Amino acid sequence: MSIPNDRRYLATHEWFKLDGGIVTMGITQFAADQLTDITFVAVPKVGAKFSAGSAIGEVESVKATSEIYTGISGEVIEVNAQLANQPELVNEDAFTKGWMIKLKASNPGELDRLLSAEAYAAETA
């Protein structure tokens, strides 16, 4: 499975992609595959503020419900509205169409503390 190296990861299977102070996040394809058919994604409201390490939402599959954590502190500026009706986008394309939220990072430097693609790949090997 290919893990994009244009972003960082948490060992709890979330990805974070920085673009001009805005961090887009979602869960990895590995996590989506493990969860099997995703039936619901609970995302926070725009304007909600989170600190690194806190749970921002939940992802639900036929099999289990798992929390989603952020590795980056910041304010939610956008959520993927498509997931409300098409949660299966996360299974189909976790790294692109299945993105979950965009955060305005309060400290983009936090990204450096997260796992590289290589280090994340080693976690899931």
Next chain:
Amino acid sequence: MAGELLRTPLYDAHVAFGARMVDFAGWSMPVVYTGIIEEHLHTRSACSVFDVSHMGRLVLRGAGAEAFLDRLCTRNLKGAEVGRSYYSHVCREDGGILDDVIVSRFEDHWLVVCNASNRAKIVAWIHRHAAGTGVTMDDRTMHTAMLAVQGPQAMDLARQLVPADLATLKRYRFTSVEYLGMRFDVFRSGYTGEDGIEVVCPTTAVKMFLPLLVGSKDKPHAVIRFAGLGARDTLRIEAAMPLYGHELSEDWDSLTAGQAWCVDLGKDFIGAEAMRAKKEKGLTRQMIGLELEGKRIARQHAKVYCGAVAAGEVTSGTLSPTLGRSLAMALVDSAAIARQDAKLEVEIGGGRAAVKVVPLPFYKKK
């Protein structure tokens, strides 16, 4: 942690078909091959094969076996017919459910199929109570394989593969066939809410007949496909079939679990006195079906509220692949639930979702 996981005779086939294997009661079992929803819908529309070789298969013999099993089981087994299977519970003296089993009567022996998770417990329970009765037990779990073939096309397909008269085999009846010197016991039963059979055979038979059933990874059978434990769970929830550790527990009795149909309170069995007393006093809790608003899933142990009052908890829940609705079974306080004025809710993701009580089962085959 325990040592190596046990493997069923189908292990290599599961891996070859791309299954994700998980630890289930100490066994390495396939949870999903291609997708839980896909496997679920295929079972409802065509035919699936489930490896259930992890389930305990205990053979009991002896002149006193009928009386012995009748005392152990909630179901009346006195005069049980050869060729019939009986779903039953095995309970403690206080009525707490130790396991749910299927007891089948053969000419010269009895077969008790129990849950993998309870096999050690049931083996010990049988040994303890069989002492002095002359009844002997042989645990055949590791020497045999067990497969469930389920779905609306299961009987047609099985007729082409099994040299036995399956057309006249009624539900909860079984027949035995010899084929190339190997014995196949074919039961008309299952755990999906669909028609179908369950087959017990020697482990050595699996290599020979499995390709006939599912084909190979490169050349799969046109209709019959493998389905994993994930689909088995969503299928049985739709059919409102209880699962041990969810709807059935040592913490409550068979009547409370809503399974009074398999309990004969008119006979003497272990737990009978406690259950008669409970029935006399009136049951305080009951198993109900719930339908949630929205697509979120109420998991086991999610709290059920009736207004501000905690009324019980969910035992199983899923987003029904067949019906597209969020369904749950819950064990609730009968008095709280009887109040018509209070709003019924279930706790999900830190909030509450509105639910309504719906009849069980959620799904019945056409």
